[in-house]
Amino acid sequence: MATIRVPADERVLGELQAVTAFLAAEGIEHERWTPARPLAPAASAEEVLAAYEPEIAKLKARGGYVTADVIDVRPDTPNLEALLARFRREHWHDEDEVRFILEGSGIFFVHPRAGKVFAIEVGPGDLIRVPRGTWHWFDLCAERRIRAIRLFQDPAGWTPRYTESGVDAGFEPVCLGPTQLSPRA
Ligand SMILES: [Fe+2]
Numbered sequence: 001m002a003t004i005r006v007p008a009d010e011r012v013l014g015e016l017q018a019v020t021a022f023l024a025a026e027g028i029e030h031e032r033w034t035p036a037r038p039l040a041p042a043a044s045a046e047e048v049l050a051a052y053e054p055e056i057a058k059l060k061a062r063g064g065y066v067t068a069d070v071i072d073v074r075p076d077t078p079n080l081e082a083l084l085a086r087f088r089r090e091h092w093h094d095e096d097e098v099r100f101i102l103e104g105s106g107i108f109f110v111h112p113r114a115g116k117v118f119a120i121e122v123g124p125g126d127l128i129r130v131p132r133g134t135w136h137w138f139d140l141c142a143e144r145r146i147r148a149i150r151l152f153q154d155p156a157g158w159t160p161r162y163t164e165s166g167v168d169a170g171f172e173p174v175c176l177g178p179t180q181l182s183p184r185a
Pocket of ligand 1 (some may be wrong): 136
């Protein structure tokens with residue numbers, strides 16, 4: 001379940017409605033998805049895409065996405081540091097960044113043009129859609145694990161355009177984790 005952190009205000013949001021409303025106000029879509037049928041942890045990319053086919057089809061129709069794939073990042077992923085170095089610098093894309101988290105966790109930092117940087121910590125079941133042109137960067141949590149469905153409007157895929165602002169250097173990828181927030185029903 002996603003949480004929001006606004007470091008400048010020392011503000012944290014962990015309740016689903018509050019998180020979704022905060023993101024909607026920033027133009028970022030957030031949904032919670034559950035698979036149409038139970039999915040084994042070792043499910044292949046094909047099985048994962050099949051299990052979420054109805055949700056993916058709806059998103060494709062809404063957003064003009066033409067391809068979907070599954071990205072798998074683990075602590076032993078080759079060249080992990082080089083990969084993270086590309087994610088971690090503030091950038092934007094000419095297409096939406098759409099991710100549905102299957103396993104693991106990570107943080108999207110978003111830098112509104114006229115607002116404070118906020119962090120979206122995402123975990124299993126979270127879908128987020130960051131609109132094209134949004135300044136953002138991404139980092140993994142300490143476990144360095146994420147498995148996610150990605151949707152693309154351009155079959156060529158993920159192209160970052162770096163702002164070179166250096167703003168990203170001022171933020172630590174602090175993951176709160178689901179257990180750090182006060183328990184809720
Ligand atoms: Fe990005």
